[in-house]
Amino acid sequence: MQRIGVFVCHCGSNIAATVDVKRVVECARLEPGVVFAEDYQYMCSEAGQTKIADAIKREGLTGVVVCSCSPRMHEATFRKCAEGAGLNPYMLEIANIREQCSWIHKDMETATEKAVVLMRAAVAKVNLNVPLKSGESRVTKRALVIGGGIAGIQTALDIAEAGYEVDIVEKTPSIGGRMAQLDKTFPTLDCSACILTPKMVEAAAHEKIRIFTYSEVEKVTGFVGDFTVDIRKKARSVDIDKCTGCGVCQEKCPSKTAKSEFNRGLSKRSAIYTPFAQAVPNVPVIDREHCIKFKTGKCGVCSKVCPAGAIDYEMRDEIITEKYGAIVAATGFDMISLDKYDEYAYKKSPDVITSLELERIMNAAGPTGGHLERLSDGKPPKNIVFIQCVGSRCADKRGKSYCSKICCMYTAKHAMLIRDKYPDTNVTVFYIDVRTPGKNFDEFYRRAVEEYHVNYIKGQVGKVLPQPDGTLLVQGADIIDGRQVLINADMVVLAAAIEPDPTARKLATMLTASIDTNGFLTEAHPKLRPVESPTAGIFLSGVCQGPKDIPETVSQAGAAAVKVIGLLSKDKLLTNPCTAKADELMCNGCSACANVCPYGAISYEDREVRGIGVREVRRVAVVNGALCQGCGACTVACPSGAMDLFGFSNRQITAEVDAICR
Amino acid sequence: MKYSYFPGCTLKNKASSLDRYARECAPLLGFELCELPEWQCCGGVYPLGRDETATKLSSVRTLAAARSEGRDLVTLCSACHHVIKRVNDDMKNVEEIRTSANNYLSLDEPYLGETNVLHYLEVLRDVVGFDNVKKQVKNPLTGKKIGAYYGCLLLRPSGVMAFDDPEDPTILEDFIRAIGAEPVIYPYRNECCGGYVSLKDRELSRGMADKVEASASGFGAEMLITACPLCLYNLKKSKAALPVYYFTELLAEALGVAKDS
Numbered sequence: 001m002q003r004i005g006v007f008v009c010h011c012g013s014n015i016a017a018t019v020d021v022k023r024v025v026e027c028a029r030l031e032p033g034v035v036f037a038e039d040y041q042y043m044c045s046e047a048g049q050t051k052i053a054d055a056i057k058r059e060g061l062t063g064v065v066v067c068s069c070s071p072r073m074h075e076a077t078f079r080k081c082a083e084g085a086g087l088n089p090y091m092l093e094i095a096n097i098r099e100q101c102s103w104i105h106k107d108m109e110t111a112t113e114k115a116v117v118l119m120r121a122a123v124a125k126v127n128l129n130v131p132l133k134s135g136e137s138r139v140t141k142r143a144l145v146i147g148g149g150i151a152g153i154q155t156a157l158d159i160a161e162a163g164y165e166v167d168i169v170e171k172t173p174s175i176g177g178r179m180a181q182l183d184k185t186f187p188t189l190d191c192s193a194c195i196l197t198p199k200m201v202e203a204a205a206h207e208k209i210r211i212f213t214y215s216e217v218e219k220v221t222g223f224v225g226d227f228t229v230d231i232r233k234k235a236r237s238v239d240i241d242k243c244t245g246c247g248v249c250q251e252k253c254p255s256k257t258a259k260s261e262f263n264r265g266l267s268k269r270s271a272i273y274t275p276f277a278q279a280v281p282n283v284p285v286i287d288r289e290h291c292i293k294f295k296t297g298k299c300g301v302c303s304k305v306c307p308a309g310a311i312d313y314e315m316r317d318e319i320i321t322e323k324y325g326a327i328v329a330a331t332g333f334d335m336i337s338l339d340k341y342d343e344y345a346y347k348k349s350p351d352v353i354t355s356l357e358l359e360r361i362m363n364a365a366g367p368t369g370g371h372l373e374r375l376s377d378g379k380p381p382k383n384i385v386f387i388q389c390v391g392s393r394c395a396d397k398r399g400k401s402y403c404s405k406i407c408c409m410y411t412a413k414h415a416m417l418i419r420d421k422y423p424d425t426n427v428t429v430f431y432i433d434v435r436t437p438g439k440n441f442d443e444f445y446r447r448a449v450e451e452y453h454v455n456y457i458k459g460q461v462g463k464v465l466p467q468p469d470g471t472l473l474v475q476g477a478d479i480i481d482g483r484q485v486l487i488n489a490d491m492v493v494l495a496a497a498i499e500p501d502p503t504a505r506k507l508a509t510m511l512t513a514s515i516d517t518n519g520f521l522t523e524a525h526p527k528l529r530p531v532e533s534p535t536a537g538i539f540l541s542g543v544c545q546g547p548k549d550i551p552e553t554v555s556q557a558g559a560a561a562v563k564v565i566g567l568l569s570k571d572k573l574l575t576n577p578c579t580a581k582a583d584e585l586m587c588n589g590c591s592a593c594a595n596v597c598p599y600g601a602i603s604y605e606d607r608e609v610r611g612i613g614v615r616e617v618r619r620v621a622v623v624n625g626a627l628c629q630g631c632g633a634c635t636v637a638c639p640s641g642a643m644d645l646f647g648f649s650n651r652q653i654t655a656e657v658d659a660i661c662r
Numbered sequence: 663m664k665y666s667y668f669p670g671c672t673l674k675n676k677a678s679s680l681d682r683y684a685r686e687c688a689p690l691l692g693f694e695l696c697e698l699p700e701w702q703c704c705g706g707v708y709p710l711g712r713d714e715t716a717t718k719l720s721s722v723r724t725l726a727a728a729r730s731e732g733r734d735l736v737t738l739c740s741a742c743h744h745v746i747k748r749v750n751d752d753m754k755n756v757e758e759i760r761t762s763a764n765n766y767l768s769l770d771e772p773y774l775g776e777t778n779v780l781h782y783l784e785v786l787r788d789v790v791g792f793d794n795v796k797k798q799v800k801n802p803l804t805g806k807k808i809g810a811y812y813g814c815l816l817l818r819p820s821g822v823m824a825f826d827d828p829e830d831p832t833i834l835e836d837f838i839r840a841i842g843a844e845p846v847i848y849p850y851r852n853e854c855c856g857g858y859v860s861l862k863d864r865e866l867s868r869g870m871a872d873k874v875e876a877s878a879s880g881f882g883a884e885m886l887i888t889a890c891p892l893c894l895y896n897l898k899k900s901k902a903a904l905p906v907y908y909f910t911e912l913l914a915e916a917l918g919v920a921k922d923s
Contacts, residue, residue: 341829463853468882
């Protein structure tokens with residue numbers, strides 16, 4: 001029989017205001033195996049933990065139940081405390097009487113009753129607990145960063161500076177990401193390329209950093225400290241070691257019909273191309289869909305003109321396999337498709353553009369050489385209307401429920417830059433709210449209004465009506481004046497919502513990392529663990545976790561790097577002992593468990609099985625304890641009840657249910 | 663193919679050409695409209711009050727009558743289509759309305775939204791197919807530049823009406839192409855004509871209709887077509903005075919059943 005102590009936490013008034021903690025203590029004393037019970041204001045405080053440790057020693061406790069908050073919050077805290085007092089940490093269980101009881105109920109009588117029941121279930125479980133011991137696993141001292149935008153570059157640089165090796169995998173031909181496409185950055189208006197390209201070059205030159213561009217992660221197996229990753233290096237058709245980046249091939253390439261991805265489709269590029277002049281690496285790729293040689297077999301101009309003999313039409317995709325201790329997702333974002341927003345005439349008029357397209361138009365290396373002009377007729381616009389929240393903060397299914405966070409600031413930036421460079425241009429901004437929480441952000445917005453006289457109208461635009469003369473009639477609401485506004489514009493700029501890059505979803509499946517309903521990767525705790533995924537060893541950097549601007553992205557990138565460094569600095573990791581195991585006598589080798597295992601931890605072996613009246617060789621399930629994450633899917637799937645989970649055994653769970661139903 | 667047909671009050675007097683040509687064209691296109699016996703008003707306007715049941719009952723009677731005939735129900739007037747389609751959706755999906763309407767009506771069998779409601783244009787598009795309409799055309803309206811005027815009632819709320827993309831509809835343009843003419847796309851084709859405001863504030867609604875016509879003629883339209891008697895009424899009152907027709911009138915002309923339009 002166990003000697004169990006029950007500790008009931010008030011959590012200030014969080015629990016005690018709704019649950020009669022004294023009665024929980026009284027009831028606990030009546031439970032089988034319970035030899036000691038008490039309550040305290042804050043169990044997680046130092047004084048509270050001392051109470052638990054003292055009681056373990058004084059009463060000779062063999063098991064502990066703490067009735068408090070969610071185990072996600074403090075299970076680790078209390079288990080560490082128990083271990084300090086000489087108890088096996090897995091002999092301690094939490095009864096969650098806060099999130100699952102006091103916070104969601106109002107009536108004290110019923111809440112107390114429920115708290116007692118939850119306590120009983122935990123006691124019933126501890127009665128069947130056995131001491132468990134963690135194993136050890138090794139740590140591969142190298143990190144993988146997926147995505148080569150500013151988030152990935154910064155994370156990689158910070159990890160490399162600490163002395164660890166890092167690989168960056170980037171799907172496009174160059175690192176740089178969205179930031180490379182921007183003209184100026186808020187709130188200081190410094191040139192985006194001028195602050196980004198030195199970092200790109202630094203990353204490329206760093207002895208601890210390897211960069212795989214035009215590459216994608218294909219497969220991830222393993223677990224924290226010991227991931228094995230297959231990376232597909234797409235066929236570049238150009239030998240990266242021979243190419244000198246002279247650019248002759250791009251000049252001479254006769255196929256110049258492909259739309260430049262970097263310029264958001266506003267200009268054309270050759271079939272052999274680097275996305276932009278400062279690309280890293282400065283080695284082109286052949287876009288085989290547009291290459292005449294690949295389409296017809298005739299051409300080969302690039303190969304003829306290449307002074308380095310770097311062109312290789314025979315090159316094939318190559319898959320390399322690497323080992324990593326930690327993985328950082330930094331997959332970034334894209335703007336939403338505006339297909340569902342026909343009211344803004346984006347598809348109908350070339351003079352209705354997105355903010356990112358404007359960014360390219362404003363850029364000296366962009367499709368118009370940095371001159372602000374209408375894409376329909378090349379004339380400078382005299383009246384520009386900006387529409388904010390296109391698809392952000394959207395109540396219907398077309399858009400996103402969230403605020404994209406960066407649009408208020410970049411719209412103020414665009415408005416100000418245009419008013420500065422083209423003072424005779426009228427600029428109007430339609431907004432729902434102007435949100436500028438950031439250092440020097442509100443001052444920046446106020447400058448747009450007060451110094452640059454940008455006309456801000458609170459209200460939304462219902463429709464953009466292209467007129468027969470080529471202008472755009474913007475029909476909106478001014479909700480402060482309570483009137484309809486009609487503006488004859490010659491250019492309309494849409495601040496389209498941002499969404500996670502489409503690769504994030506696929507990657508999340510590979511990493512068994514969770515994503516939210518909007519496709520953003522989920523952090524382990526929204527406040528306390530913002531750069532870690534709930535899956536051990538997976539870290540988050542940049543917009544893949546949620547909308548954020550450059551300063552915030554860089555901060556988060558550094559934070560993710562620190563977490564990675566902390567992990568890589570360890571030689572060994574303790575493994576979770578709560579893993580599954582098959583009872584060979586009961587297992588019939590049916591494969592039901594292996595079919596549901598998300599971690600590929602179950603295999604089959606022919607083993608000699610010995611039991612009462614049984615001695616035979618048969619196929620049975622074997623769990624790899626290092627791969628098993630203890631999710632329990634196999635224990636439920638097993639038709640013969642052979643699969644069991646340490647720490648959550650079938651008997652323990654049945655005992656909990658019995659205690660609840662008693 | 664036989665359909666139950668609900669003409670609605672306006673089609674029996676002011677908008678008789680919308681009704682007449684629709685019926686005359688149907689057999690040439692392989693279907694037949696069977697007018698429901700003793701039909702009543704559609705309700706006129708869809709009531710927005712969630713607890714408003716009485717004004718929905720006449721639509722429910724129509725829907726239940728079509729069900730008892732075992733056919734899909736076809737409508738023509740945009741307002742009737744709008745009201746009947748939305749009431750049908752309520753009967754299918756809104757528990758409170760379904761219960762109270764059935765309690766009022768005490769039908770032999772409660773009506774649960776079983777009837778499929780189609781607009782005449784949807785029959786042309788989805789059942790006949792505009793390609794087949796084109797094959798039946800005897801007098802193509804070649805060279806005519808026609809602006810389609812949708813108004814609001816057929817398109818919105820788009821989730822319930824499921825008629826076409828509310829911001830970029832194509833059904834009337836496809837119809838115009840099928841009868842050999844050239845559609846003119848202009849941004850006001852799905853804006854409001856003024857609706858019932860014309861009863862209260864004629865100037866205001868006239869201003870709205872003027873914008874529609876000015877925009878259409880600005881983009882080169884020589885005439886407008888619509889499926890809605892109220893839109894037609896308002897558009898005809900505007901100062902631009904573009905000719906405005908029901909789409910069925912042009913269909914009849916193209917198919918050769920009408921010689922006077």
